[in-house]
Amino acid sequence: MGAIEYAIDNWGRLLEFALQHMGFVLLSIIIATLIGVSLGVLTYQRPGAASLVIAVAATILTIPSFALFGLGIAFFGIGNTGPVIGLILYSQLPIVRNTITGLQEVDAAVVESARGMGMSRWQSLLRIELPLAWPVVLAGVRVATLIVTSIFAIAAYVGASGLGQEIDRGLSNLGAAWAFDTVLAATVAIVVVALVLDLLYTLIGKLTIPRGVRS
Amino acid sequence: MTDTEETAMPASESDPPAMIRLEELTKVYPGSEEPAVDAVTMDIPEGEIVVLVGPSGCGKTTTLKMINRIVEPTSGRIRLEGEDVTNVDPDRLRRRIGYVIQQVGLFPHRTIAQNVGTVPKLLGWDKQAIEQRTDELLELVGMDPATYRSRFPKELSGGQRQRVGVARAMAADPPVMLMDEPFGAIDPITRDRLQNEFLRLQEDIEKTIVFVTHDIDEAIKMGDRIAIFGNDHRIQQYDTPEMLLSNPVNEFVDAFTGTGASLKRLNLTRVRDVALSDWPTAAADSPREELQRQLGEAEHSFLLLLDRGQRPLRWVSERDLARPDWTPRGGLKVRAVVEPHVTLHDALDEMLTSNVGVATVVDERGSYQGVVDIDTVMTAVNAMRAETRERVRVAPWHGVAASDVADASEARS
Numbered sequence: 292m293g294a295i296e297y298a299i300d301n302w303g304r305l306l307e308f309a310l311q312h313m314g315f316v317l318l319s320i321i322i323a324t325l326i327g328v329s330l331g332v333l334t335y336q337r338p339g340a341a342s343l344v345i346a347v348a349a350t351i352l353t354i355p356s357f358a359l360f361g362l363g364i365a366f367f368g369i370g371n372t373g374p375v376i377g378l379i380l381y382s383q384l385p386i387v388r389n390t391i392t393g394l395q396e397v398d399a400a401v402v403e404s405a406r407g408m409g410m411s412r413w414q415s416l417l418r419i420e421l422p423l424a425w426p427v428v429l430a431g432v433r434v435a436t437l438i439v440t441s442i443f444a445i446a447a448y449v450g451a452s453g454l455g456q457e458i459d460r461g462l463s464n465l466g467a468a469w470a471f472d473t474v475l476a477a478t479v480a481i482v483v484v485a486l487v488l489d490l491l492y493t494l495i496g497k498l499t500i501p502r503g504v505r506s
Numbered sequence: 507m508t509d510t511e512e513t514a515m516p517a518s519e520s521d522p523p524a525m526i527r528l529e530e531l532t533k534v535y536p537g538s539e540e541p542a543v544d545a546v547t548m549d550i551p552e553g554e555i556v557v558l559v560g561p562s563g564c565g566k567t568t569t570l571k572m573i574n575r576i577v578e579p580t581s582g583r584i585r586l587e588g589e590d591v592t593n594v595d596p597d598r599l600r601r602r603i604g605y606v607i608q609q610v611g612l613f614p615h616r617t618i619a620q621n622v623g624t625v626p627k628l629l630g631w632d633k634q635a636i637e638q639r640t641d642e643l644l645e646l647v648g649m650d651p652a653t654y655r656s657r658f659p660k661e662l663s664g665g666q667r668q669r670v671g672v673a674r675a676m677a678a679d680p681p682v683m684l685m686d687e688p689f690g691a692i693d694p695i696t697r698d699r700l701q702n703e704f705l706r707l708q709e710d711i712e713k714t715i716v717f718v719t720h721d722i723d724e725a726i727k728m729g730d731r732i733a734i735f736g737n738d739h740r741i742q743q744y745d746t747p748e749m750l751l752s753n754p755v756n757e758f759v760d761a762f763t764g765t766g767a768s769l770k771r772l773n774l775t776r777v778r779d780v781a782l783s784d785w786p787t788a789a790a791d792s793p794r795e796e797l798q799r800q801l802g803e804a805e806h807s808f809l810l811l812l813d814r815g816q817r818p819l820r821w822v823s824e825r826d827l828a829r830p831d832w833t834p835r836g837g838l839k840v841r842a843v844v845e846p847h848v849t850l851h852d853a854l855d856e857m858l859t860s861n862v863g864v865a866t867v868v869d870e871r872g873s874y875q876g877v878v879d880i881d882t883v884m885t886a887v888n889a890m891r892a893e894t895r896e897r898v899r900v901a902p903w904h905g906v907a908a909s910d911v912a913d914a915s916e917a918r919s
Contacts (some may be wrong), residue, residue, distance in 0.1 A: 409598065
């Protein structure tokens, strides 16, 4: 296999691209989680608002990434800014939906007893409801991460960093002896990045899900 | 306003002061024309258990939840220790009121100790004080702190969870506790035990307790006073259990307290309130001849053998003693052992299952105190009957708003 040889010969270069790729994915996901969880917290008690937010997030996810990143050039020019914002948008559906579901599924009796003992709305949310909803929220973040890890590769054509650049370079030079191997090696590297991130979530889950609610 | 105070509860002079006073408390839910609670006025005296009871949808739970403003009243006022709390910050108010609900609502992600320490933590107690208080409370509800402190709610049984729920509600030593069907979701045997434990606890802590149930038997057992809510979302009668059973103000109350009122009244008296009967006893290690002699002198056909700690061991009859292979382990094992705090109803129940026809009474250490037999029960019933007749004569409208009396007399005539 030429791709394996290519990867062995260029592993330093591939690793660098992979780390870039992972870095931008994680940056996007952290910001997306802050926004998505906030949206969920603001809407989970109002069924109308919750449906609206979910519908908008679902609509965003149907926009082809090729088009969205292209349109982003008009606002943010060439580079990583536009793609990162794109990834944040694409992450919203799983994160917002799981935050809303997770918060709605918290046992009403638990919330009532929290309020009944004199916790404020805010204390109940931060100390009781969000920790209990956290496993569901985390599952949403995990799905969002998988989605954007692959989408980020497309962003190379608007100048974003990461493994997409290698794919882009290979595809633009198809016919050259190394081109196909480059594309293949970079694609496999993206899958590896996704697997590594997935393992990271297993670890985060172990560390952050309280023992009393672990199944 | 003065008018309201007069009808709130025509308390006699011996009644303790009101810890909670509800004035014309009304709740109308948005989109509903009929009020869920209609102008409820009542005084809840300090240190008593007041039970709100009635059919589902009568407004008893809504009334309870308006006291800590989980449900905000549409109109009317709530006073706690004389202070009008209708418009104060609800979170601060709730930290002064213990709250126990049927589903318990323990925080699943927190340990038992953290659950119990919730309100002290909200109040900013220091860590050591919280730990000390938590252990004390677990001990109080009969759970070993060392065993349970670091467990999670899912590792406990339903009964244990409810105990923790009660401990949690008492954590900051609130003067008032609200309990919404606290034993409703628990199997009958455990429920009975928890009720008894709670009554024993209440003798020490003397909290003011508002207790909601749909079960009139539970109401009679637990309540110092009972408010019966009707389908019109108003209080039909607010009275002591004796008065409710002997003197219902209208047909609704009569039907709700139900048949078997006499039997229910046995729930109002506890074994320690009645004179126990004597029974011939002997030390279990006495020689056989001595036992035979004692039984011969007694008027009963059984002799009760006690161990050295005066704990009842076995019933022996003349036949047992006459057996050639007699040993002190012969005879019938003593069943139907009750403690002084159980109700006569439970003692009667035990008595019927006993092989000798009496319930044996022991103190907390298990030493023999006497027996309850059918004569004891009959005497108690007759005494109760005489007593209520007396009270009815003295205060024919005791505990009833004037309008209800009018309704009642119409219904009766």
